[in-house]
Amino acid sequence: MVNPSTVHYDISPRHFRELVHQLAPQSILTVGHQRSVELSGATGLLEGPSDFLCTNFSEYKPNPTLDEVRQGLELVNAVKPDLIIAVGGGSAIDVAKMLTVCGSPAAFNMNDVLACGKAPHRESKPRLIAIPTTAGTGSEATHFATIYHAGKKYSISSPQMIPDHVILNAQLTASMPPYVAGCTGLDALAHGIESYWSVSSTEESSRNSTEAITRLLRYLPIVAQTDSLDARREVLLGAHYAGRAINLTKTTAPHAVSYALTSRLGLAHGHAVFLTLPWFLEFNNDVTSASLADKRGIAHVKERMQNIFQMLGCDSAATARDSAIAFAESVGVRLVPLPVHVDAEPMISELAGAFDLTRAGNNPRVCTVEEVSGMLSSLLRPSLLIESADSDRGQGIIP
């Protein structure tokens, strides 16, 4: 899936207005929470299109549900937008993608869309502009959206979900609280690393994932320690490259484990993904002919892993694991051992049982539920209270 978006960097309000005028819309639907739009400073950008009929939709929460999308589709039916502008994190952009490709509520049977994971092609659809205000999900670069229904997570794809225009404005990410910035950055880094070792990796995806990994490793710690706008720009761009990479490959085992960690423990998405990623650096490197999932062979997987270790500044799997854990700490996310406040054994069985085997199918080494269970036993420690209970944690959960 080649990404045809036009990307605009640090666009000024004047240029944004010009862009909107060039698209000549009659009705604009913005998708984004007023508070985050204001906090992010995007209000200035949205003042431009006020000459047009302009309606806002914000009736959704993190991890948006099918019911919320249906509510948005009612509004789409009423105002018939020919331009949709998403401002926010992954949830805002995912909702906007669904509204863009699904049209009016009567256009498709939404249960069918969820069941097959694909939105049917539309002859004509609104143009879509995506303006991320977090640097992590890369949702502005992918052709899929995550929606929840009846407690289950669904990934819906359509080539028409790729935004026509993406605006990367580093200033908009400056309002992220430090823990959210750390978690979303680690999510982006995981996208880059997982895409690089994915069985579906290609030359193009590898170029994108390498751009992402090198940028994020260099600039995320600077964002954690300073107010540097230049570093934020590089992190936003790194997250975008990572989004382009997973647009081609999708994610792998760390993401497959993470969803239950988020829903069961309330762990922020990036924290949940990166909790197990260092463990998978060793696990994937120890691939054998019996556990090989990548048709390109053991030597190919080993070479990929070695390249990742080098990018981490390491020469072995063990040092790369320790380096990844230390890196997460350097951006404000302490990984292991993760204290949990419940009896660990039944919970670990439940978490391992929820392992997303479809997503794990992209992993270069076959990973069983038993192996996930063993890994979680070594990472979770029954004790006191979950440390993620402070006010920032749990925010910024990105599907």
Ligand SMILES: [Fe+2]
């Ligand atoms: Fe992710």
